[in-house]
Amino acid sequence: MAFFFRVATLDDVPALVALEQQCFRSDRLSPRSLRWMISRANGQLWLVQQHGQLLGYGLVLFRRGTRLARLYSIAIAEHARGMGLGHLLLEHIEACALANNCAYLRLQVRTDNPGALALYERNGYQRFAWVDDYYEDHTAALCLEKPLAPASAVASSSRTSGNTRLPKYSTSS
Numbered sequence: 001m002a003f004f005f006r007v008a009t010l011d012d013v014p015a016l017v018a019l020e021q022q023c024f025r026s027d028r029l030s031p032r033s034l035r036w037m038i039s040r041a042n043g044q045l046w047l048v049q050q051h052g053q054l055l056g057y058g059l060v061l062f063r064r065g066t067r068l069a070r071l072y073s074i075a076i077a078e079h080a081r082g083m084g085l086g087h088l089l090l091e092h093i094e095a096c097a098l099a100n101n102c103a104y105l106r107l108q109v110r111t112d113n114p115g116a117l118a119l120y121e122r123n124g125y126q127r128f129a130w131v132d133d134y135y136e137d138h139t140a141a142l143c144l145e146k147p148l149a150p151a152s153a154v155a156s157s158s159r160t161s162g163n164t165r166l167p168k169y170s171t172s173s
């Protein structure tokens with residue numbers, strides 16, 4: 001099955017809003033946040049499509065002065081889950097972060113989202129923090145991290161401690 005990856009444009013916002021609605025019960029990215037992420041953020045919002053239909057997206061943010069990238073959100077449409085698309089998208093985003101000179105990818109996941117947690121841990125992400133009351137509905141978050149570069153490059157990288165308390169929909173990353 002052939003999938004097509006591309007960077008989102010403002011024309012994709014309506015389809016992304018519908019996907020957010022379908023995939024998340026809370027902490028959804030609003031149309032305004034999506035527009036900001038696509039046009040202004042220091043990051044990339046990647047879409048995965050098949051036959052022109054949006055199947056999923058992943059949003060990675062970068063920050064000047066650090067080699068930490070942040071996977072801000074990832075979602076796969078309900079009907080396209082369980083066939084490896086989340087894994088493919090994650091790999092694609094890791095490659096983009098590496099190409100942007102990032103040495104680590106970090107993310108937060110709800111403690112009541114075992115599916116996403118399994119996806120990340122199977123792909124080499126390790127837990128490093130737990131943050132109480134992180135999401136809108138007060139659920140806690142687990143913070144995970146994966147080194148992207150070879151160990152030697154990571155050891156000499158300018159890693160700084162990321163702010164793990166940023167809410168999912170905050171635009172400052």
Ligand SMILES: CC(C)(COP(=O)(O)OP(=O)(O)OC[C@H]1O[C@@H](n2cnc3c(N)ncnc32)[C@H](O)[C@@H]1OP(=O)(O)O)[C@@H](O)C(=O)NCCC(=O)NCCS
Binds near residue numbers: 074084085118
């Ligand atoms: C999490 C999500 C992105 C996974 O996408 P997906 O395309 O179904 O994932 P994949 O098919 O690539 O699965 C890869 C691995 O993830 C794990 N996994 C994914 N969904 C799972 C589930 N519901 N239960 C248990 N494990 C799951 C499995 O380990 C799987 O590997 P395996 O099939 O070899 O066992 C998708 O379920 C989703 O969009 N959920 C709603 C939004 C969300 O929760 N996003 C994450 C926010 S942190």
